[in-house]
Amino acid sequence: MATRRNPSARQVRLGVELRRMRDAAGLKATEAAALLGASSVQMSQIEAGVAGVSEERVRRLAANYGCADSGLVEALVAMATDRTQGWWEEYQSVLPRAFGDLAELEHHATFLREVVITHVPGLFQTPDYARAVFAYMNPELPVSALEPRVEHRMRRRAAIEGAAPTPYGAVVHEFALRVRVADRRVARAQLLQLLDLSELPGVSVRVIPVDQDGFAGAGASMMYCGGPVPRLDTGIRDAPVNKRQIDADVQLRRLRTLLRMVETASLAPVPSREFIHRVAKEL
Structure with missing residues (x-):
């Protein structure tokens, strides 16, 4: 899993929302990592926005966290899979x-x-x-x-x-x-x-x-x-x-x-x- 040296605010926000979802479910980072077959370090990197996360993993986490907000889940999936090369990246x-x-x-x-x-x-x-x-x-x-x-x-x-x-x-x-x-x-x-x-x-x-x-x-x-x-x-x-x-x-x-x-x-x-x-x- 490749890491980012300088994640964008949008990438960081995705990690923040996944962490908030986990906190609402009352799970520790180590427990969430086990759901993905990942290490606690990798989970921390995902929640900090320095590591990407796949659509499948977002959906798996949301399901195990008991998140019933389908609109939020779909929005997070879109953030995770977005590959937009915006004009701002030229700068x-x-x-x-x-x-x-x-x-x-x-x-x-x-x-x-x-x-x-x-x-x-x-x-x-x-x-x-x-x-x-x-x-x-x-x-x-x-x-x-x-x-x-x-x-x-x-x-x-x-x-x-x-x-x-x-x-x-x-x-x-x-x-x-x-x-x-x-x-x-x-x-x-x-x-x-x-x-x-x-x-x-x-x-x-x-x-x-x-x-x-x-x-x-x-x-x-x-x-x-x-x-x-x-x-x-x-x-x-x-x-x-x-x-x-x-x-x-x-x-x-x-x-x-x-x-x-x-x-x-x-x-x-x-x-x-x-x-x-x-x-x-x-x-």
């Missing part, structure tokens, strides 16, 4: 693992919801806007490291474009619309692109004005990605990169509550478009 040698993990998560998500306070969401950014953000966040980045980051961010838009786009709802604070990460030209081009992309099928953009009531305590940026079944939902705080993915049920419930609070405090999509258009005209 493995030039970008940190977190970039690929985010793109892979967006690719497989059944829906995406995002709240952004300080910047326009990455899925909407223009190259000039993204370049300014990355350059400011890490001023020591050479061009050879900066441009792959910009290109990767542009390619992430594939998740919400194309023949089968992922439904995406974004809530953007007025601050993000008004802050100039570069200059007036870049800011105006960014707002116009935001307006264009807000008309994509399945895309919804809502704005929170600075004078809107009911926004206290819900100010942190976040992303919520729907899984094939609710148990496999994933959250990210302060997205888009270098932040830990959240998969614990308690934390996911908290994120869903925060999302509801933020959406309640935001304008509806049509007034939001009008708001963005007014801000663009002021530039």
